[in-house]
Amino acid sequence: MARHEVLCPLPGTFYRKPAPDAEPFVKEGDTVKAGDTIGLVEVMKQFAEVQADAAGKVMRFLVDNEGTVEPGQPLLTLETA
């Protein structure tokens, strides 16, 4: 078992859901593939999708929904095979 952190590519505001009243893209305990969308970053009123860059099980989100993020900041920890 190895751990992998998915890093934020852009500065801005992080969203775990596609819309305020929608379900999160992924929850802790979910399994993701590389390329799966795990959240959105709002940067200067534009939205960019953040994708997992590895496959694994979501252990823990390290940023709250609507939290401010910096480039390179870890967003979540994956448990990879």
Place this chain on the structure above:
Amino acid sequence: MVGRFKRLLVANRGEIAVRIIRAARELGLETVAVHSDADRDSLAVRMADVVVHIGPPQAAKSYLNIDALIKAALDSGAQAVHPGYGFLSENAKFAEAVERAGLIFVGPTPEAIRSMGNKSLARATAANAGVPTVPGSDGIVESVEEAAAAAARIGYPIMIKASAGGGGRGIRVAGDAEALGKQMSMAQTEAQSAFGDKSVYLERFIRRARHIEVQVLGDGRDVVHCFERECSLQRRRQKILEEAPSPTLSPATRERLCDSAVRLAKSVGYRGAGTLEYLYDDDTGEFFFIEMNTRIQVEHPITEMVTGIDLVREMIRVAQGHPLRLKQSEIAIRGAAIECRINAEDPDKNFLPSPGRVSEIVLPGGPGVRMDTMLYPGYTIPPYYDSLIGKLIVHAEDRPAAIARMRRALRELHVEGVKTTRSLHLALMDEPRFQTAQFDTNFLEGWLAAARPS
């Protein structure tokens, strides 16, 4: 200046906060800047007499937080609030909260914001004032028969628009009655699945539309216009470049257009600076009122350049309780002005936002050049807000001279550390269709797609 207030709070950020502070200072007023965590080092904060922190970076928790702004005004001893543009500038509840707190709102009454902010109410108000609106169905059309009857009255080609749509989404165009018959049920089905509401209505389709808007100033009794701005160069419905006057209007059409704007603004007892937006049909020469912006606009400086009127100063004077000091007969257009919006975006990467630290900046200068910006060397542009970082404005004796001056000024502009839209504007200055003013609201996106095939 004798007036009702001595200290003005600016409920905004960025270049417009700087612009308002400048106007207030020229009127001998003290200024209060508000800021989020992300704007501690902003130019407005550095310039203002008093500074109040209002919350975290996210606009919803700071610049859109009515309670925090009212508290900031009361705590700082401000007696008036200028909302700028965007954020709460067209929020009637905010204007009401300002007044309820015993403060002066630099802008129209909450009632005027409300009545002009509601599209269908604004359309009805326009019709009552004898101002043309885009011909359309009387509300929702349910059946093909009903649609055909309405379309026969409005004329083809016609747009079928989803009531719940917006921003260009949920629109179909039918060229004749047969196409309308085929498209109606498809449009309703699409509207249902896209917006959860199958209601559609009809509107005249204008093949070559220009976006032309009229600047007005009112004091609650009298209204004058400061002529028009041409804002057809847009990308994703965001204006990129504006100019004044419009290169397409005849003097007679200009007069009818501007008169209609004054009539409409007078009919609501308009107070402050406002803009009436119109669609102009380049094929027929008709103009149609779309909506009113009840605030100062981003592109106001081009009007200031061609009329010599300081719009922000005038709106503050009106808020002080002074009557308009301008007569319509004294307001004239001199020369031509162009504004290029400088955004922190990369035009070579599909306008990807480019926040970050500005390591170096050289601003253009010389005759007829104005740059409204909040940048300074070492400033870090935060990622949380609009990408507009400056407006380069030029004024010259005519349009060709203004284009030459803009090209020269753009070459002088130098911003290091972030990507900007400067190169896009430089390319536009050399584009024959811009130089000959042969464009409509669809031109810029097509031009960008052709220049950079994906």
